Amino acid sequence: MKKIFVNGYGTIGSRLSKFIKDDPEVEVVGVGKYSPDDKVTDAIARGFNIFVPKNKIDGFKDYKITGTIEEAISKSDLVIDASPAGLGYLNKKTLYEPMNVKAIFQGGESVTGEKMVSDLLFNSRVNYDDAFEKRYVMQGSCNVTGLGRILQPLKEKFGSSILRFDATLLRRWADLEDTKIEVKDTVEWTPKPHHGDDVKSYMGKDTPLYIRVFKVPSRQMHVHLMDIRFKNTAPRPSEILDVFRNEYGVAILYNANGTKDVRSFAESLKFSFKDTNMIHIHADLLEAAGDTVKLTYSDDQTGIVVPENHLLMQAMIFKRTRDDAIKHTEELFHVNEKKKLLEQHFCQK
Numbered sequence: 001m002k003k004i005f006v007n008g009y010g011t012i013g014s015r016l017s018k019f020i021k022d023d024p025e026v027e028v029v030g031v032g033k034y035s036p037d038d039k040v041t042d043a044i045a046r047g048f049n050i051f052v053p054k055n056k057i058d059g060f061k062d063y064k065i066t067g068t069i070e071e072a073i074s075k076s077d078l079v080i081d082a083s084p085a086g087l088g089y090l091n092k093k094t095l096y097e098p099m100n101v102k103a104i105f106q107g108g109e110s111v112t113g114e115k116m117v118s119d120l121l122f123n124s125r126v127n128y129d130d131a132f133e134k135r136y137v138m139q140g141s142c143n144v145t146g147l148g149r150i151l152q153p154l155k156e157k158f159g160s161s162i163l164r165f166d167a168t169l170l171r172r173w174a175d176l177e178d179t180k181i182e183v184k185d186t187v188e189w190t191p192k193p194h195h196g197d198d199v200k201s202y203m204g205k206d207t208p209l210y211i212r213v214f215k216v217p218s219r220q221m222h223v224h225l226m227d228i229r230f231k232n233t234a235p236r237p238s239e240i241l242d243v244f245r246n247e248y249g250v251a252i253l254y255n256a257n258g259t260k261d262v263r264s265f266a267e268s269l270k271f272s273f274k275d276t277n278m279i280h281i282h283a284d285l286l287e288a289a290g291d292t293v294k295l296t297y298s299d300d301q302t303g304i305v306v307p308e309n310h311l312l313m314q315a316m317i318f319k320r321t322r323d324d325a326i327k328h329t330e331e332l333f334h335v336n337e338k339k340k341l342l343e344q345h346f347c348q349k
């Protein structure tokens with residue numbers, strides 16, 4: 001059985017380890033913790049072995065620790081790195097490469113420049129098979145993953161009749177669990193956002209995508225406002241919705257009054273971590289006027305990348321086909337069932 005170590009137990013790492021632990025095809029060696037806090041108790045209660053940096057081990061004397069980060073990596077076939085943005089690169093250089101272990105990195109890293117962690121930014125809808133032979137792959141961030149789920153089906157359906165995509169991303173300030181982060185009463189802009197280059201790294205450099213990014217005072221979800229310009233008259237809204245009806249991890253919702261409405265529904269149905277694990281097209285905001293379609297969707301920042309990591313893990317260690325990988329991911333995440341429940345609740349009236 002293949003052995004997986006989840007290095008980092010924050011927002012993403014705690015979700016990844018919880019789901020992957022239920023996968024009968026792999027064994028979770030344990031999780032990496034760097035601070036001796038309540039989350040150590042949480043991870044132990046969930047049945048995980050805890051591994052910590054050798055130079056911090058004394059700080060963990062009040063907890064039952066299994067070993068060092070190096071010991072965990074030496075037992076593993078693949079590490080899923082869930083460290084804060086930028087530290088994945090350091091881990092690759094100091095741990096994964098010297099110890100010759102495969103690794104998946106998260107969206108805060110980079111696939112270009114001096115600190116690139118891989119030459120492949122993964123999006124299961126676009127380049128699933130490209131991960132088969134790779135030792136190091138970066139999973140796109142939540143926004144970058146959501147953008148691929150919208151752009152690729154549109155590109156396949158309408159091809160060169162699309163002139164350009166202009167997207168404005170409204171990013172949530174902090175995650176629900178980030179209670180130590182104060183949500184400030186301001187709208188911040190992000191100069192030189194990474195999202196456009198990240199998307200182009202897997203959709204092609206010539207993708208006519210133009211992005212602006214703002215951070216808004218909310219903890220719920222991201223919202224993307226996308227204008228799609230066509231060479232001629234734009235397709236009708238119903239034609240656009242038809243493109244997405246059977247897309248994996250894309251729900252079509254009506255009558256939601258905001259991102260919290262969607263998150264609260266997920267909470268009321270006890271979806272794990274209050275996540276929907278997908279993007280949601282808000283169909284009552286969809287418009288076509290002249291040559292332009294105006295599309296709005298929300299993106300579950302904490303949930304969307306977790307099943308994606310599970311698909312990527314299967315590509316890297318089992319070289320399984322995408323269809324088979326989705327079937328297996330479904331057994332753990334039930335994305336299709338969640339989509340159905342969301343679409344039934346937020347239906348057209």
Ligand SMILES: NC(=O)c1ccc[n+]([C@@H]2O[C@H](COP(=O)([O-])OP(=O)(O)OC[C@H]3O[C@@H](n4cnc5c(N)ncnc54)[C@H](OP(=O)(O)O)[C@@H]3O)[C@@H](O)[C@H]2O)c1
Nearest residue numbers: 008009010011012033034035083084085106108142301302
């Ligand atoms: N949050 C999101 O919604 C989201 C969505 C998509 C992608 N991402 C990406 O996922 C990555 C992780 O984000 P996050 O939100 O989960 O961060 P987070 O909540 O701050 O958690 C980071 C975790 O990494 C641990 N850590 C600290 N130093 C480390 C090291 N050197 N090596 C490995 N782990 C280390 C921390 O441990 P201690 O707490 O013990 O110090 C903490 O458990 C980032 O690249 C981020 O951009 C985040």
